[in-house]
Amino acid sequence: MTALVGTMAGAIWTALNENGTLNTKDLKKVAKIKTDKDLFLGLGWLLREDKVVVTEDDKVLNVALK
Numbered sequence: 001m002t003a004l005v006g007t008m009a010g011a012i013w014t015a016l017n018e019n020g021t022l023n024t025k026d027l028k029k030v031a032k033i034k035t036d037k038d039l040f041l042g043l044g045w046l047l048r049e050d051k052v053v054v055t056e057d058d059k060v061l062n063v064a065l066k
Helices: 002-019 024-030 036-048
Strands: 052-057 060-065
Touching (some): 002 036, 036 052
């Protein structure tokens, strides 16, 4: 499971690095992540490492690199 989460975190970081701030729906599509669970596990990894910032705007989560 740790390897999968690390892979998701890498895909998320790459997507954000190439595209800038994305909402979670677009991030999931751009990073080619299939499930919400995988998206949020990868985001959790990046949040723990202090690599991303997550903000909420009208109940939509936006993610950006720090």
